[in-house]
Amino acid sequence: MSDPQRTSSTPASVGEIVRVNGPIVHARNMAEAGMLEVVEVGELRLIGEVIRLHDGMATVQVYENTSGLRPGEPIYCTGRPLSVKLGPGLLGNIYDGIQRPLERIRATSGAMIDRGEKPEPLDEAKTWPFVPACAVGDDLVPGKLFGRVQETGSVEHRLLVPPGFGGKVTEIAAAGDYRGDEIVCRLDGPDGKQELSMCHHWPVRKPRPVSQRLAMGEPLTTGLRVIDTFFPIAKGGAAAIPGGFGTGKTMTQQSLAKWAEAQIIVYIGCGERGNEMTDVLKEFPELVDPRSGRSLMERTILIANTSNMPVAAREVSIYTGITLAEYYRDMGYDVAIMADSTSRWAEALRELSGRLEEMPADEGFPAYLPSRLASFYERAGMVRTLSGERGSVSVIGAVSPPGGDFSEPVTQHTRRFIRCFWALDRQLANARHYPAISWLDSYSEYLSEIAAWWESHDAQWHDLRDTLMNILQEEVGLQRIAKLVGPDALPDYQRLTLEVAELIKNAFLQQNSFDEIDMYCPPTKQIWMLRILVRFAERARRVIQAGGTLPDIRGMKAMTRIVRMKSTIPNDDTAAMQALYDEVDGELEQLERRFA
Amino acid sequence: MRVSGLEYRGVSQVDGPLVFVQGISGVGYDELVEIVTPSGEERLGQVLDVSETAAVVQVFGGTDGLSNAGTRVRFLAEPMRVPVSKRMLGRVFDGLGRPKDGLPQVIGGDLRDVQGKPINPYAREYPRDFIQTGITSIDLMNTLVRGQKLPIFSGNGLPHNRIAAQIARQAKLLREDVSFSIVFAAMGVKYDVAQFFVDSFVQSGVISNVAMFLSLADDPSVERLITPRSALTLAEHLAFDEGMHVLVIITDMTNYCESLREIATARGEIPSRKGYPGYLYSDLASLYERAGRLQGVEGSITQMPILTMPSDDISHPIPDLTGYITEGQIVLDRDLHQRGVYPPVAGLPSLSRLMKDGIGKGRTRDDHPHVASQLFAAYSRVKSIRALASVIGEEELSPTDKLYIEFGKKFEQTVVTQGEFENRSIERSLELGWEALRILPRAELYRVSEEELAKYFDQPAPKEAQA
């Protein structure tokens, strides 16, 4: 298919390298090159992108290692911007930052990645079961459905007329198996005849158009209690997870990638460890999506640009990922994208900017860091797609602040563009209280928007949640006093608050990702746990008021049952939760009666 | 292509470790350079920046004795390469892979680019094989697995070398009887540190299975930038071509980073934190990521870099960026050291990220994950109770808190503390962990399951004779 995204230069034009400085290459005779055009650099034809033009000179960032590259070598223009190929076959794949399939690279270059590899992102030989969804004579505009393909067991790939195309259908293929690049539909449009295959290209730095942005109202439930109950993210929302090393950014993101209630997951390993991607690759195919009953890998796309891979490709991996996410959003899906870690992306910007000898702003980061962050997070959202459906992209970005100090530029700027902040706490991580999301420093601005959803499950939800949160907040003040005078100097009802807060932390907030049951906690169970804890807190307070003591409370049989309910009661066993509730209620009632 | 060995006479500028050469042509980025001093001494260097007529070269042998006119520069049109061969085991080399033990260069080895190439994540095998180091604070709480990169964060005067040597001596798998080959890289450390390792390898009879790359404190500082790469290039060959299990010990990463800073400063680059270059993270990753396992390949690279934290500050860029790349860290604690605890492994900040998949049923023992988690939770309580006790006095503590204080003592004295030549089995380590936990009330142990409590807490296991 012809591509509306072409830039101006003729693919034939060839420039000449004049300087090589790491991933930055300067070239002359580039008057015809366009800004952000893809070029092939040197005799090895390394992939690069034009990032600055000046008087026929171009500055190019190269996505591969430039060792051995010499001034005088040629540089070839391609006439197109850095794009991804979109079509069936993306799901279940693992790509590098510029959408090269790592499986194919391994097949050609072995365990270590060679330079100059240019495998096609989608398997051209594979056929897909195409089902037409339009008829000859139909008038198609961008976003209109013209066919469908069952891409994986759990995901139907909806073939939509790409932006920039449209017209009357003159031919549509019959149902059957076709290769991704085969023409399946011909259009006669105002701009002439057009051909559609199941695939098209889209430039990664350009957001895909939507018809309208919508308000958010539904939570993206994640199965992590501290998130869902205390700091929920909405479908289409943006969240950041900042934390020092080893505090749990990756584990949290992986947990979300497993259990978040999205139909499609795009997981970007941006400048992080190779083994973490291997871990996902090994684990996801074996995990079953609790909603579709299918392998989790069937809804997942991985982008891996690990820390030892070229730094320029790290910069672009974020855009590659979000473009793939938007593509599935356009089909009407709820997509969640995780970027681990946006700090490595920002550092890639810094490194490239330094090589370009630009004026640095804070801590060496370029002055355009905030605008780049904004343009990334702004691509999140709940939208009405061109085809009129609701689709969403939720973005969750990890932030790795140097020294774990949140006052640094990337964390600070990120805060301006997200509405959900899951602050990881070193103290909690050290005590192996996971997820180490601080209940004091985190916040979610989506709470009011999605409360209605929870209240449709339990009208008391907001009150229950607030009750627990208040106890946790109260604890902070009490601890401060206790540190000065000793906890024994506090009156019993305050010591009870400390006790209950401890119970909330152990029974509710702490959630071990490796626990067979508790790695995922469905909303209904979360509500039951809330009810039990709130009931416990209220009743225990009455016992104390009636003259009972803390040892009486501590001695209760139900105490250990509460602490262990998360990992002993199966997730869907509401009857058992109800029974535990009654037991707690009953035991405390008896205790109260003893004193009354 | 161009014939190799373009030679130029004279350099336009010498600045710290860098020389600037003008009037050149056809020189490639990153290529190897031979510099001949006016007195005829040859040194190696590498191109850092090249334009049509000028190149910036970093000189590994140092720039002393170079002059503007008398220096000759030969561009070799190839990357920096080192020989790799199994026969390098038992030998000592300098940072650039040249023999330092008076014996001739090994013959018949391949030459490999020291930069290596990134491992395709798709080709990796996730590391899961438990390594028993015989050190409880590691095996029980921060388990090392084969193919992991686990650094030691230390400080000046702390016994990191003794611990690394103990690990090298004792490390083994539970079910397999293959020993590790060792590749040892030293950057900027004193002669006696290198000698300590040699002695230790000799004593344990493994020296013929060790290759050493030494770039000591009095060697040119820029050579340190290549030293770990030479070592890792050999390690990759041994592991992935020869199928061997390799333990790479690298010391001291702090010196490496300082050399990197020196080059960056000489180039006038915009520094990021504490004067270190903004690409310190990527540069360190290009070393640390050269560890692991590959699918379909028998061998493995387990990396144990050692670094000294400047002023014991874990948030200093060197430990900080290292922690962001490696799969955990063993942190040494000065306070424990001063109280005579060996090994002074800090309880809370130490972490092994690969532990989760390397322990438990069928790997170590079913209760291992929960016991470790419980010990961390309890020890962290100890820390806060100690802080409280220092304000209100130990007598004022509640009875439970007093038990925690007692647990803390026992934990440090019997679980963490052990002999430098004491090699504990994992069962013994687990038993010591339970023994410490038995000080606490049963109800406090909510991280272990009821079944585990019944099995290991309620009836103390019979004393095994493995101590």
Ligand SMILES: Nc1ncnc2c1ncn2[C@@H]1O[C@H](COP(=O)(O)OP(=O)(O)OP(=O)(O)O)[C@@H](O)[C@H]1O
């Ligand atoms: N934006 C793009 N980014 C990356 N690759 C692209 C892009 N557009 C096209 N290609 C690649 O270029 C090749 C030709 O593309 P395509 O068939 O879309 O071009 P076309 O304009 O239809 O060409 P023709 O005029 O020959 O039909 C294909 O192999 C395709 O993968």
Ligand SMILES: Nc1ncnc2c1ncn2[C@@H]1O[C@H](COP(=O)(O)OP(=O)(O)O)[C@@H](O)[C@H]1O
């Ligand atoms: N929710 C969790 N449950 C259990 N363990 C966790 C959890 N989160 C983190 N951890 C532990 O902490 C370690 C570090 O977490 P990770 O996500 O890799 O940190 P980061 O990405 O912030 O450096 C993990 O290897 C794991 O052992």
Ligand SMILES: [Mg+2]
């Ligand atoms: Mg190869």
Ligand SMILES: [Mg+2]
């Ligand atoms: Mg991480």
